[in-house]
Amino acid sequence: MNSSLETLEQRDLAAEQSLQEQHSLPLGFVRGEPVLERPDDLYIPPEALELMLEAFSGPMDLLLYLIRRQKMDILDLPILDITRQYMAYVELMRELHLELAADYLVMAAILAEIKSRLLLPKPPSEEDDEEDPRAELIRRLREYEVIREGARQLDEQPQQDRDYFIASAATDARDIAGQTPPEVSLADLSLALSRVMQLVRVQAHHHIQREALSTRERMSAILERLSQVERCDFVSLFEPAEGKAGVVVSFLAVLELNKEGLIVLTQAEAYSVIYVTRAGAERVLEEGVA
Amino acid sequence: MITDKQLKQLVEAAIFAAEDPVTLDQLLTGVLANFSLNKPRLRQVLDQLQDDYKERGVQLNEVASGFRFQTRAELGPALASMWSERAPRYSAALLETLALIAWQQPVTRGEIEAVRGVSVSTQIMKTLQERGWVKVVGHKEVPGRPALYATTKEFLNYFSIQSVADIPALGQPTETDTRERDTEEV
Amino acid sequence: MITDKQLKQLVEAAIFAAEDPVTLDQLLTGVLANFSLNKPRLRQVLDQLQDDYKERGVQLNEVASGFRFQTRAELGPALASMWSERAPRYSAALLETLALIAWQQPVTRGEIEAVRGVSVSTQIMKTLQERGWVKVVGHKEVPGRPALYATTKEFLNYFSIQSVADIPALGQPTETDTRERDTEEV
Numbered sequence: 001m002n003s004s005l006e007t008l009e010q011r012d013l014a015a016e017q018s019l020q021e022q023h024s025l026p027l028g029f030v031r032g033e034p035v036l037e038r039p040d041d042l043y044i045p046p047e048a049l050e051l052m053l054e055a056f057s058g059p060m061d062l063l064l065y066l067i068r069r070q071k072m073d074i075l076d077l078p079i080l081d082i083t084r085q086y087m088a089y090v091e092l093m094r095e096l097h098l099e100l101a102a103d104y105l106v107m108a109a110i111l112a113e114i115k116s117r118l119l120l121p122k123p124p125s126e127e128d129d130e131e132d133p134r135a136e137l138i139r140r141l142r143e144y145e146v147i148r149e150g151a152r153q154l155d156e157q158p159q160q161d162r163d164y165f166i167a168s169a170a171t172d173a174r175d176i177a178g179q180t181p182p183e184v185s186l187a188d189l190s191l192a193l194s195r196v197m198q199l200v201r202v203q204a205h206h207h208i209q210r211e212a213l214s215t216r217e218r219m220s221a222i223l224e225r226l227s228q229v230e231r232c233d234f235v236s237l238f239e240p241a242e243g244k245a246g247v248v249v250s251f252l253a254v255l256e257l258n259k260e261g262l263i264v265l266t267q268a269e270a271y272s273v274i275y276v277t278r279a280g281a282e283r284v285l286e287e288g289v290a
Numbered sequence: 291m292i293t294d295k296q297l298k299q300l301v302e303a304a305i306f307a308a309e310d311p312v313t314l315d316q317l318l319t320g321v322l323a324n325f326s327l328n329k330p331r332l333r334q335v336l337d338q339l340q341d342d343y344k345e346r347g348v349q350l351n352e353v354a355s356g357f358r359f360q361t362r363a364e365l366g367p368a369l370a371s372m373w374s375e376r377a378p379r380y381s382a383a384l385l386e387t388l389a390l391i392a393w394q395q396p397v398t399r400g401e402i403e404a405v406r407g408v409s410v411s412t413q414i415m416k417t418l419q420e421r422g423w424v425k426v427v428g429h430k431e432v433p434g435r436p437a438l439y440a441t442t443k444e445f446l447n448y449f450s451i452q453s454v455a456d457i458p459a460l461g462q463p464t465e466t467d468t469r470e471r472d473t474e475e476v
Numbered sequence: 477m478i479t480d481k482q483l484k485q486l487v488e489a490a491i492f493a494a495e496d497p498v499t500l501d502q503l504l505t506g507v508l509a510n511f512s513l514n515k516p517r518l519r520q521v522l523d524q525l526q527d528d529y530k531e532r533g534v535q536l537n538e539v540a541s542g543f544r545f546q547t548r549a550e551l552g553p554a555l556a557s558m559w560s561e562r563a564p565r566y567s568a569a570l571l572e573t574l575a576l577i578a579w580q581q582p583v584t585r586g587e588i589e590a591v592r593g594v595s596v597s598t599q600i601m602k603t604l605q606e607r608g609w610v611k612v613v614g615h616k617e618v619p620g621r622p623a624l625y626a627t628t629k630e631f632l633n634y635f636s637i638q639s640v641a642d643i644p645a646l647g648q649p650t651e652t653d654t655r656e657r658d659t660e661e662v
Contacts, residue, residue: 058594220440347488
């Protein structure tokens with residue numbers, strides 16, 4: 001930052017050149033190139049001109065620079081001089097086919113027009129009535145100058161993540177807040193179920209049996225029980241209190257679990273106790289026995 | 291050189307400004323890089339800071355990945371109101387996953403995905419389990435031993451049903467069915 | 477009831493934990509909702525907190541949209557070295573456009589271009605809006621109905637200013653412009 005600042009200071013416009021322009025300019029590239037030090041020598045290396053134009057935010061900025069360099073006040077806008085210099089820059093831009101030129105050409109036209117009006121001989125009687133042809137441009141320059149200065153002051157303000165940082169603390173309060181989960185109605189669940197049933201119906205073309213619901217649920221219950229005990233007696237899976245329907249559900253669940261290979265039924269000999277174990281657990285059991 | 295006071299301010303500010311917990315090394319090679327400082331000295335500073343904040347609303351804690359300021363534990367419930375906007379609704383994807391688990395349990399994630407034709411996000415499975423509605427009841431003895439999911443008693447209790455078979459059948463829409471259904475993703 | 481100490485801790489923690497600056501009203505209707513508290517009393521608490529942090533590495537500041545803790549001004553350079561990637565630099569063109577919107581708001585893109593004498597890139601307007609510094613507050617009733625741009629409170633917060641008048645160059649309206657200038661955020 002410091003070395004680049006020094007480079008800029010060589011440019012005899014340090015006082016007015018705004019900070020943000022320094023930011024946008026890849027200064028290391030310039031390496032003390034006396035780009036703007038020789039106002040009358042219009043030879044500028046092409047790459048330096050490109051950089052220089054990047055330093056100006058537009059034709060107004062360039063104009064202000066040209067005026068300031070002559071230590072003139074905007075109000076005394078030396079139009080002939082400024083126009084000549086401005087045109088020289090624009091001509092260079094055109095030769096270099098710089099894309100920026102469009103907006104600069106508009107300003108060139110304005111300057112040329114003012115210049116021609118100033119050079120036109122005026123009938124003495126009208127002299128007092130006619131407005132200074134420079135007036136509009138002067139007004140615009142002054143307005144722009146306020147903005148440019150405002151932008152410079154804005155850039156000098158303390159900026160977040162450059163001059164200050166937001167201080168924040170972690171909190172577990174958000175997790176606590178997240179602990180009130182959304183409510184779901186049984187109807188919502190029913191609708192979701194009907195959607196997935198429809199999906200399966202479309203995919204499988206087979207009849208959907210809602211009755212299977214309780215069987216599947218019982219399968220889960222048996223599996224869960226078998227995850228807690230190594231094995232259990234087949235008979236213990238039936239709860240007489242549930243009645244006939246409950247027994248049927250349990251029986252179907254055991255058959256289905258067996259079919260899906262989720263459990264293994266073992267019986268040492270006919271009429272002896274049937275044991276139910278989780279699939280995959282029998283190996284562990286056998287190893288334990290052996 | 292930096293005074294003790296400035297040093298403490300700098301460490302304090304750096305921890306407050308950091309997005310994540312800050313380690314001693316990060317401080318030493320970061321904000322303190324220009325002040326040859328050793329770890330024991332920095333530890334002292336951190337101890338002092340911890341002490342300074344003992345009675346404050348935020349405290350300096352050392353967590354697994356470094357130091358950070360966090361709000362005082364007791365304040366959690368009071369602060370929670372800052373974020374307690376009404377919880378968003380569950381997504382259709384979540385409810386369908388739940389319905390599928392209820393219906394086809396015990397079921398693997400792969401089987402759920404096969405029916406829904408889309409992958410089931412880990413977040414959904416996590417949410418359902420955190421809510422206590424779904425749990426793992428075993429593993430299928432196939433390569434990868436995928437978890438088998440089933441619904442829980444809490445699930446039945448929440449919906450006040452005895453069994454998943456009590457979930458209202460198709461074609462019997464209740465008046466609540468007509469509610470706006472564009473559920474938001476959780 | 478809440479003790480004075482707990483009250484201060486709660487306010488302190490709330491400001492530290494909040495994502496954005498917090499207003500008195502937000503505190504009163506949020507974390508403090510259960511403790512019938514009036515504004516003058518809360519002001520006192522905030523004054524005390526400001527005082528507590530006077531000599532610390534972070535400070536309690538009131539910015540355009542409320543209270544926030546931020547790092548001490550003198551520490552900026554040392555901290556910036558730790559997070560140089562977080563500090564964006566803005567071009568002269570962007571800052572001029574921003575200054576112009578702040579000064580002449582609500583203003584159209586055409587009006588900005590007229591003052592700057594150069595077309596305003598779409599990228600600049602996009603960046604300003606993405607940063608939340610500028611927003612469209614309406615449309616000018618002229619052919620094409622161009623959007624009218626204004627600055628936001630986030631813009632003021634970011635640049636640590638209370639109002640556009642804090643930028644001296646922009647402080648007083650131009651003689652050509654007598655329009656209402658302080659189009660506050662809605």
